[in-house]
Amino acid sequence: MRMVVIGLGYLGATHAACMAELGHDVLGIEIIAEKRELLAKGEVPFYEPGLPELLERHIQTGKLAVSGSYQEAAEFADVFFIAVGTPQKKGEYSADLRYVDAAIDELVPLLKRDALILGKSTVPVGTAQRLAERVAELRPDIQVEVAWNPEFLREGFAVKDTLHPDRLVLGVFSGGTAEQVVRDVYEAILNEGTPLIVTDPPSSELVKTSANAFLATKISFINAIAEVCDAAGADIKAIADAIGYDARIGRKFLNAGLGFGGGCLPKDIRAFMARAGELGAAEALSFLREVDNVNMRRRTRMVELAREVCGGSLLGSRVAVLGSAFKPESDDVRDSPALNVAGQMQLQGASVTVYDPKAMENSRRIFPTLDYAASALEACVDADAVMILTEWNEFISLDPARVAAVTRKNVVIDGRMCLNQTEWVRHGWVYRV
Ligand SMILES: NC(=O)c1ccc[n+]([C@@H]2O[C@H](COP(=O)([O-])OP(=O)(O)OC[C@H]3O[C@@H](n4cnc5c(N)ncnc54)[C@H](O)[C@@H]3O)[C@@H](O)[C@H]2O)c1
Known part of the structure; x- marks a missing residue:
């Protein structure tokens, strides 16, 4: 399956490389040019055991590519993982969602066809609902489904945790295709007996x-x-x-x-x-x-x-x-x-x-x-x-x-x-x- 991973930090770079390892064709989108250059050469800009080997292998096989272009992303696939950061706001306790919002605002206007956006970033309850409303407002002409698929990986064990997680969780709004798509994306993992908990986005x-x-x-x-x-x-x-x-x-x-x-x-x-x-x-x-x-x-x-x-x-x-x-x-x-x-x-x-x-x-x-x-x-x-x-x-x-x-x-x-x-x-x- 073809898919895009937006944000190539600890979570996104690992997810992108692991999805390629599962046999998918992956395009990773990252806004920082230096990170892109390293990743495109098969080099990981941070320390994560096992990830450099995986990344290098799939950059070489061509199953994983890196870009800074949302235009390219919109053309590449119909499944988009959001893996950008959600840091603490300066001087406040709440999460800063500006990167998640920016990813949506940049991607959605460029979409060519119906699409599925799967959030992996850790977000406050209610975010998927807000983003779904935003997406519907931006593109009333096509069906853009938003679902949440939170990530539980541990740094230091990120590759193992992504390929062999304790469980997968999916939050879907009713009437969409997200569950079937997610079952296809993670087929190999589900075949190992990994539980998939399907629930609502909140x-x-x-x-x-x-x-x-x-x-x-x-x-x-x-x-x-x-x-x-x-x-x-x-x-x-x-x-x-x-x-x-x-x-x-x-x-x-x-x-x-x-x-x-x-x-x-x-x-x-x-x-x-x-x-x-x-x-x-x-x-x-x-x-x-x-x-x-x-x-x-x-x-x-x-x-x-x-x-x-x-x-x-x-x-x-x-x-x-x-x-x-x-x-x-x-x-x-x-x-x-x-x-x-x-x-x-x-x-x-x-x-x-x-x-x-x-x-x-x-x-x-x-x-x-x-x-x-x-x-x-x-x-x-x-x-x-x-x-x-x-x-x-x-x-x-x-x-x-x-x-x-x-x-x-x-x-x-x-x-x-x-x-x-x-x-x-x-x-x-x-x-x-
Ligand atoms: N690091 C972990 O162990 C871990 C585990 C589970 C969940 N998470 C969650 O995953 C999310 C990402 O965490 P992280 O540790 O990978 O953060 P990170 O800061 O390492 O990575 C985020 C990346 O997204 C890029 N980015 C920001 N805005 C972008 C945009 N609009 N388009 C494309 N790229 C953009 C940044 O340049 C950065 O490289 C957070 O919500 C975090 O809470 C992290």
């Missing part, structure tokens, strides 16, 4: 925001318990392990530490709260404000812990920050807790040296004033404290003896509770979480 939009709100709540729940553990002298890891064995609770997303960040969870829970407020249902989600508060407190607490281990003041201290991506296996630094902590410590007078296996370029771009090292060991040279703020395997497998040989003081703050505490303590380290 429910499909809410599935995505509810899933993210739940994940954020789970992380903040364990971090709230960690605050009690700090006060009571209890072991949060033992508690997470013990309650995680309960099948109703589960161990995933119960790692206490620096909390969540990235381009999705923080902005999605805020947009969810804002939308609930607009709908007059703010109270139902008022706990999400506390979820956000607990999460942001983790960052402040991490800075306080660094100050404490540096003798009460960060002024003049040297701190090594290992990890700047918001999570391992990603180079995404959008709302990265690690960089936020690094920046706060620098503002308090510390000299902060950052190292990340993949996110150096992105980190430098948004925090040019921090120091950056070429390796984990180099970042630790003469450090008064070493902080693990993203749980990359490279840091989990660091040799505490080799690190101790280059630091000024042997104090490690395990912001992700990922190190082997016994091992580090055995090598003379003060271990703090």
